[in-house]
Amino acid sequence: MSTQVPKxxxxxxxxxxxxxxxxxxKGDARREEKRRRAAERREExxxxxxxxxxxxxxxxxxxxxxYDPEVEGKQEPRFDTFHVPFEKGMTVxxxxxxxxxxxxxxxxxxxxxxxxxxxxxxMFVNGTQHLACKTQISELSEPIRVEPxxxxxxxxxxxxxxxxxYDQMHAVEPYFQTNELPDGELDEQRxxxxxxxxxxxxxxxxxxAACMSSCNIAAGDNEYLGPAAxxxxxxxxxxxxEGEEIKQKRLEIIEQEHGVWRCQTQFSCTVVxxxxxxxxxxxxxxxxxxVKSNLKFW
Amino acid sequence: MYEHDVIVVGAGGAGLRAxxxxxxxxADVAMVTKLHPVRSHxxxxxxxxxxxxxxxxxxxxxxxxxxxxxxxxxDAPAVxxxxxxxxEEVITLEHWGMPFSREEDGRVSQRPFGGLSFPRTTYAGAExxxxxxxxxxxxxxxxxxxxxxxxxxMDLAVSxxxxxxxxxxxxxxxxxxxxxxxxxFRATGGVILATGGMxxxxxxxxxxxxxxxxxxxxxxxxxxxxxxxxxxxxxxTTLPSTGVLxxxxxxxxxxxxxxxEGERFMFEHGYANNDGELASRxxxxxxxxxxxxxxxxxxxxxxxxxxxxLGEERIIDRLENILHLAEDFEGADGLTExxxxxxxxxxxxxxxxxxxxxxxxxxxxxxxGECACASVHGANRxxxxxxxxxIVFGKRAxxxxxxxxxGEAEIPTGKTGDYEVADYEFEVELGEVAGSDPAAADxxxxxxxxxxxxxxxVERQREFxxxxxxxxxxNHAEIRSRVQRTMTDNVNVFRAEPGLKEALVDLREAREAYxxxxxxxxxxxxxxxxxxxxxxxxxxxxxxxxxMGALARNEFRGAHWRQENxxxxxxxxxxxxxxxWNDGEPELWYKPTILEGENKTYEPKVRSx
Numbered sequence: 079m080s081t082q083v084p085k086x087x088x089x090x091x092x093x094x095x096x097x098x099x100x101x102x103x104k105g106d107a108r109r110e111e112k113r114r115r116a117a118e119r120r121e122e123x124x125x126x127x128x129x130x131x132x133x134x135x136x137x138x139x140x141x142x143x144x145y146d147p148e149v150e151g152k153q154e155p156r157f158d159t160f161h162v163p164f165e166k167g168m169t170v171x172x173x174x175x176x177x178x179x180x181x182x183x184x185x186x187x188x189x190x191x192x193x194x195x196x197x198x199x200x201m202f203v204n205g206t207q208h209l210a211c212k213t214q215i216s217e218l219s220e221p222i223r224v225e226p227x228x229x230x231x232x233x234x235x236x237x238x239x240x241x242x243x244y245d246q247m248h249a250v251e252p253y254f255q256t257n258e259l260p261d262g263e264l265d266e267q268r269x270x271x272x273x274x275x276x277x278x279x280x281x282x283x284x285x286x287a288a289c290m291s292s293c294n295i296a297a298g299d300n301e302y303l304g305p306a307a308x309x310x311x312x313x314x315x316x317x318x319x320e321g322e323e324i325k326q327k328r329l330e331i332i333e334q335e336h337g338v339w340r341c342q343t344q345f346s347c348t349v350v351x352x353x354x355x356x357x358x359x360x361x362x363x364x365x366x367x368x369v370k371s372n373l374k375f376w
Numbered sequence: 377m378y379e380h381d382v383i384v385v386g387a388g389g390a391g392l393r394a395x396x397x398x399x400x401x402x403a404d405v406a407m408v409t410k411l412h413p414v415r416s417h418x419x420x421x422x423x424x425x426x427x428x429x430x431x432x433x434x435x436x437x438x439x440x441x442x443x444x445x446x447x448x449x450x451d452a453p454a455v456x457x458x459x460x461x462x463x464e465e466v467i468t469l470e471h472w473g474m475p476f477s478r479e480e481d482g483r484v485s486q487r488p489f490g491g492l493s494f495p496r497t498t499y500a501g502a503e504x505x506x507x508x509x510x511x512x513x514x515x516x517x518x519x520x521x522x523x524x525x526x527x528x529x530m531d532l533a534v535s536x537x538x539x540x541x542x543x544x545x546x547x548x549x550x551x552x553x554x555x556x557x558x559x560x561f562r563a564t565g566g567v568i569l570a571t572g573g574m575x576x577x578x579x580x581x582x583x584x585x586x587x588x589x590x591x592x593x594x595x596x597x598x599x600x601x602x603x604x605x606x607x608x609x610x611x612x613t614t615l616p617s618t619g620v621l622x623x624x625x626x627x628x629x630x631x632x633x634x635x636x637e638g639e640r641f642m643f644e645h646g647y648a649n650n651d652g653e654l655a656s657r658x659x660x661x662x663x664x665x666x667x668x669x670x671x672x673x674x675x676x677x678x679x680x681x682x683x684x685x686l687g688e689e690r691i692i693d694r695l696e697n698i699l700h701l702a703e704d705f706e707g708a709d710g711l712t713e714x715x716x717x718x719x720x721x722x723x724x725x726x727x728x729x730x731x732x733x734x735x736x737x738x739x740x741x742x743x744x745g746e747c748a749c750a751s752v753h754g755a756n757r758x759x760x761x762x763x764x765x766x767i768v769f770g771k772r773a774x775x776x777x778x779x780x781x782x783g784e785a786e787i788p789t790g791k792t793g794d795y796e797v798a799d800y801e802f803e804v805e806l807g808e809v810a811g812s813d814p815a816a817a818d819x820x821x822x823x824x825x826x827x828x829x830x831x832x833x834v835e836r837q838r839e840f841x842x843x844x845x846x847x848x849x850x851n852h853a854e855i856r857s858r859v860q861r862t863m864t865d866n867v868n869v870f871r872a873e874p875g876l877k878e879a880l881v882d883l884r885e886a887r888e889a890y891x892x893x894x895x896x897x898x899x900x901x902x903x904x905x906x907x908x909x910x911x912x913x914x915x916x917x918x919x920x921x922x923x924m925g926a927l928a929r930n931e932f933r934g935a936h937w938r939q940e941n942x943x944x945x946x947x948x949x950x951x952x953x954x955x956x957w958n959d960g961e962p963e964l965w966y967k968p969t970i971l972e973g974e975n976k977t978y979e980p981k982v983r984s985x
Contacts (some may be wrong), residue, residue, distance in 0.1 A: 115848075149899045167617040167706040181852040184897030185904040188415075190584040193620045193705065195506055196415040211618075218382025233554065234902040240412070253514035264429070264463060268482030281475045281507060285414045293802045319473065336504040340601060 082231050083145055083155055095100035137161045139221040140183065142171055146234050148345035149184075155232075157223075158182070161308045164215060170203055170224065174236075194352055197284030200291070201236050202228055205351040207288035227291040243286075243287045246304050250311040250331055273318045280313040280360060283351040289347035289357055301336040305347035305357040312360040315367065324373060333368045367370055379828070380406040380522070382777045383548055383819055384530045385591060387673045388416030389505070389766030390773075391570030392512035394734075395521050397774025405778070408550050410528040410586065410907070413513045417572055417584040418940055421505025422623060423489065424497035425469075425767075427462040427759040428488065430637025430862060433494040435459040439973065441763060445491045446725075446754025447934040448950060448980040449604065452973035453786040454750035457772070462764040465771065467499050474511040476500050489760045490624075490656070497760040502697060503624065508763060509582045524561075526553040528907050529590065530837045532567065533560065533830040535740060540599025540956070541790040545741035546826035547692065549837045553907060556900030558838050560830040566777030568734070569595060569743040570770065572725050576911070578868070578918045579860030582614055582621045583720035591747040593914030595728045596921065600736045601790070601954040601965075603749040604726035606925035609757055609935050610869050613658035614720030616678045620705045622717055624759075626698055629690070629827040630964040631663070631683040634714065635672040641679070658756070658935055661719035661869045668718070669870075680714035688984050723762065725753040725935065726922075729789055733782050734773030737790025742777050744769040750787065751952065754969070755934025756983075761797070783810055787970060795954075796962035800928045804880040806920060808960030809891050844909055849894030852909040859884045859912075859919050874938035876927040883920050890916060921955040924964055929953060934983075946980055 140160045146152035160177035162168075171189055178185040188198040192211045199210040202225040204218055215222065230238035260267060289305040290296050296304045303311075314320055315328040332338050338361050347357040382398040384391045398405040407413070428438045435854040438459035443450050466484070470476060488495040500507040505894035516523065527550040529984035534545045547562040571591030575583025613622040627633075633653050635641045642648050647663035655663075664679050673679060683691055688711055691699065695710075710936055728743035730736050730750050736743060745766045752765055770883075776782055810920045827930045862882035866875035890913065897905035908975050930938050931945035951966040971978045 120587060146899050146901060148901055149897075154662050165617065167615070167708070169618070169705065172617065179851075179857075183851050183853065183895075183901075183908075186897075186902050190415050190586045191417060191420050192585065192618050193420060193701075194413070195419045196409075196417070196584065214704065214707050216707055234899065237902050239882050244412075248517055251518075253518035254511070256473075259471055261508075264467050266467055266484055269478050270482055271478045271480065273875065274478045277475060278501070281510070282503065284419070284506070285412075314473070317475075325535065 082099075082229070084187045085292055100175045111144060127245045136164045138164045138168075138173060138215050140177060141221045141223045142174070142177070142236070143225040144235055145232055156169050159221070163173060166216075169211055170208065170213045170215060170218070170222065171199055173215055173222070174210060174224065186234050195284060197286035200286040200288040200352070202226065202291070207292050209288070209352040227287060229291050229297045230287070240287060243285070243290055243299070243306070246290070246307040247285065247310060249303060250307050251328070252255075252314075254305075254314060254317070254320065256320050257323060258321055267319045269317075269319055277313050277316050280309050280316070281308055282355055284353060286352060288350045288352060292346040292350045294344060294346065295340050295342060299340060300334060303332065303337055305361065308338055308341075308364065309355060309357050309360050311363055315364065329364070329368045329371050332364050338364050338368065377560045377562060378406070378524075379562040379564065380404050381563070382406075382568065382774070383408055383561050384568045384570055384774075385512075385548060386416070386570040386572060386709070386747070387411070387413035387523060387525070388570060388572050388745065389418035389508055389512065389763065390770035391568070392509070392516055393767045393770030394511065394568045394570055394744055394774035394777070396515055396519065397771040398568075398778040399519055399521055401775050401780045403778035405774075406561070407516070407521065408524055408526060408527045408529055408548060408561055410526065410553065412525040413523060413817050414510060415633055416509055417587055418509040419506040420422055420582070420584070421508075421763055422502045422621075424460065424487065424499030424504045424760045425508070425763040426489070426492065426496050427466040427498050427764060428459065428494070428496055429463050429466065429484070429498065430496070433496050435463070437493050437828045438462070438496060439965070440978070441492050442752065443978040444753075444981065444983060445758040447944060447983050448754055448946070448971065448978065449607070449751065449754030449934065449952065449969050451732075451751050451970040452978060453643055453970060454752045456803055457732045458752045458761070458764055458768050460770045460773075465764065465767040469508060469511055469767070470518050472511050472515055474500065474507050484650070487542050489758070491758040491832060492760070505763060507629065512572070524550070527551065528553055528910065529594070530558070530910060531833055532594050532741065533833040534741070535824055535829050541737045541792065543599055544826070545598070546738040547830045549830070551841070551907070553655045553902055556903065558834060558841060560834045562826065562830055563740070564826070565779060566742055568741045568777050569728060569747055570745045571747045574855075574918050575675045575894035577859065577915050577922065578721040579857065579864045579958045580614065580718070580836045581619050582611060583619075584723065585660065588911035588914050589747070590911060591743060592727050593917045595736060595741065596917055596955075596957050598738060598741070599957065601729045601956045602726065602742065602918070602921045603729040604923040604925070604953050605724070606754070606929055606953060607725035607753075607755045607935050608721055608922070609657065609723040609725065610639060610661045610719045611722035612657055612664055612719050613681055613717040615702070615706045616716050616718050618705045619720045619875075620701055621699060621720070622681065622701060622715065622724070626681060626683055626695060629683070629694055631681050632685070633660070633811045634682055635667045636674045636682045637672055641667050641672070641673070658869070658937065662937065664717075664719055665926060674716065678716045678718040681717045682714035683710055684712070684714070684789040693799060723749070723757055725749070725755065725757050727966050731785035731787040732772070732788050733776045733785050734769050734788065735776055735785065739941040742773040746774040755936060788967070791965070793967070795965055795967045798928055798966060800964060802880065802924065802927070803877065804884050804955050805829070806880070806884075806924065807957070807962045809888055820846060841906065844893070844906060845898065847894045849892040850889055851896065852893050852905075852912040854917060855886050855889050855893060856908070856912045858889070859883060859915055863919055865924075867926055870939065871926055871936065871937055873927065876923055879923045880920070880927065883916065887916055924955055924962065925953040928964055944983075950980065
């Protein structure tokens with residue numbers, strides 16, 4: 079497994095909350111005691127849970143990756159088992175929320191909209207990148223193994239550090255540019271329906287990072303822009319409102335050393351994209367555009 | 377401590393627009409947001425943006441429609457600002473590259489929407505909110521506006537003069553979810569709250585898990601009144617297990633609602649003999665719940681929305697995304713079985729009281745978007761009017777906070793002008809539980825200097841977190857679900873006096889239980905247990921104020937229905953509800969609605985379509 083847990087930092091970083099606050103040592107002792115009790119409670123809870131699961135008829139078994147850099151017992155990654163009563167329509171996210179609210183409130187994962195539009199809850203479920211909120215439990219084999227996105231540093235439990243992904247997204251000048259706005263303040267730029275249709279799928283990206291996590295090239299080359307960022311570049315390069323001059327600039331960006339030519343068309347990004355964006359095709363099309371435009375200058 | 381001219385709290389549509397405007401007006405602006413901007417719930421909006429762009433349409437017609445839809449609880453200066461400025465704002469989005477749907481001639485498309493006299497809803501497929509959110513975030517990246525993402529704002533740093541209207545907001549205190557750091561953010565110009573909806577007050581909602589009304593609750597505790605909180609829009613077709621919205625399009629195409637006995641109840645039980653399934657949202661929601669309450673619901677919970685008779689071809693052609701939604705989120709195959717649906721909380725018309733510039737009664741404190749109430753939606757929001765509110769009032773608040781002169785506001789804020797204190801005796805104790813609130817126990821911290829007010833607020837919040845982390849006690853999830861359950865049981869689509877009173881009793885118990893709340897996750901790293909615990913306090917404050925307003929308002933107006941008086945009662949109730957925290961002893965009061973527009977007065981008419 080390629081889940082990346084950061085190297086342990088030394089004790090002093092734990093109180094990095096704020097150097098100016100003097101936390102009384104009594105407080106530290108109290109928290110230490112609380113941590114110990116929390117560990118005890120967790121064991122009790124797991125015992126209870128096993129009993130409950132044995133008694134219940136229709137439950138699903140989840141094995142969830144756990145890690146916390148500063149909590150004893152979680153510094154070494156482990157898997158916790160949760161038994162959740164199954165209901166028709168239940169998603170992986172529902173099962174995680176149930177586990178957290180019923181058994182262990184420290185179980186940590188990002189989630190917000192619950193409808194596959196905020197892109198917060200991409201994770202590695204039974205060995206594939208999925209959005210937890212749109213993955214039906216009934217379609218998975220048990221026990222369901224839930225892990226953080228591979229090829230990203232784990233912050234805690236199922237939460238990964240997204241900074242690198244955001245940096246790559248920001249690296250392609252991800253904003254509309256044009257030199258030709260209409261004069262009238264209330265005049266819109268014209269765009270054909272065909273052109274709008276052409277960029278439509280590319281604009282559906284929700285920045286969930288499932289594609290980046292699935293990509294072998296991105297795993298080996300940290301500077302590779304990755305499928306999502308290249309798709310963002312495609313979204314603008316193909317938008318006729320930007321004009322030829324800006325398109326040239328965009329092609330230069332995606333043609334750089336860690337750009338489109340790195341893609342080896344393995345289609346893993348396309349397979350995992352929860353919004354069905356044809357990412358590999360978009361990357362291929364940009365390669366063709368780049369070649370065409372280079373030929374023009376010969 | 378961090379320092380900027382303008383701090384925007386929340387980074388959805390309103391927050392992003394506010395930040396862009398403030399920067400355009402020359403301010404050093406930063407956004408502090410508990411979610412990364414692209415995670416915001418603006419992205420879930422499907423329908424569109426109402427804007428009078430075309431020949432034959434006018435802002436005056438849009439304003440008339442909005443006023444009528446609001447059941448005359450909108451304030452004309454805000455409604456007219458919305459309708460006048462929406463066209464320019466939509467074109468600005470287009471100039472920023474937003475991928476709108478297009479007409480044959482290449483211009484942006486518009487479509488008809490409920491309650492509109494002209495097809496003026498500008499849209500980008502069924503994902504208008506997503507496109508708008510991403511387009512504005514792109515501008516924020518382009519302009520290099522600083523975003524502190526995954527920083528949860530805990531409290532506002534506001535001075536504590538006796539009269540809230542004399543107070544000043546100097547900044548915010550925020551918690552870095554990643555590291556556990558608690559810091560002050562000094563805002564020398566202003567703080568703009570753009571924290572969105574508060575659907576988590578109910579247990580079944582189309583809103584995101586993050587929509588806990590943080591901004592509304594913070595402003596409330598700082599002294600700004602909550603306005604018209606009892607007006608909540610419920611959507612009749614949401615999936616039972618998640619609250620995911622099934623678009624009105626299904627009924628528009630001919631989808632039929634059935635009860636457990638297979639009856640087409642909209643007709644067979646006489647709820648809407650003319651319009652049937654296409655009656656307005658509130659009518660259909662009440663019909664569905666009546667069926668369930670009278671024992672004709674499926675699993676005592678929901679009804680069926682059936683589109684199988686439309687045929688596979690038509691369904692795939694026009695409603696394909698519905699098939700995906702039902703399958704992904706409910707495990708139902710809309711081609712072979714009816715889809716389960718029930719009403720769900722969808723939108724809060726009320727919020728932080730502001731004027732038409734987004735300013736509150738506290739100096740330096742602004743609000744825009746769903747968390748604010750200017751009011752443009754009054755008692756009922758029209759489809760397609762939420763998104764223009766974000767951009768029009770986001771921009772206005774951003775400009776104003778950055779010092780741009782927008783002229784004198786016409787809408788009064790705070791207890792000024794013509795107001796009346798409610799003559800209603802609540803039988804339950806309300807507000808703060810005696811002697812236990814760290815945020816209020818400021819022990820005479822009468823600092824007036826901005827930095828000092830901020831440091832004092834930071835200290836209080838640090839202590840609060842230490843207390844929550846150190847003590848043993850109840851889990852917030854148990855308290856939150858008690859609040860959500862009683863709100864859905866008693867303050868839902870149907871509201872009657874006994875239920876509303878019961879809700880206030882339950883909320884009191886939940887508030888008392890919250891005194892023993894504790895965080896069991898000992899970690900400083902990404903402690904969502906702690907974040908949810910802080911949010912639950914906000915949910916409690918909002919639920920209580922909302923229920924107070926609903927109990928006192930004994931009439932049926934817009935989205936608010938009362939069993940005891942099922943008519944709109946203009947003689948007694950053509951007025952805004954306000955609830956002030958009043959330093960822990962909530963007070964209910966009213967102010968007149970402003971029906972005098974720039975060129976005309978909007979005379980209340982029957983809201984019939």
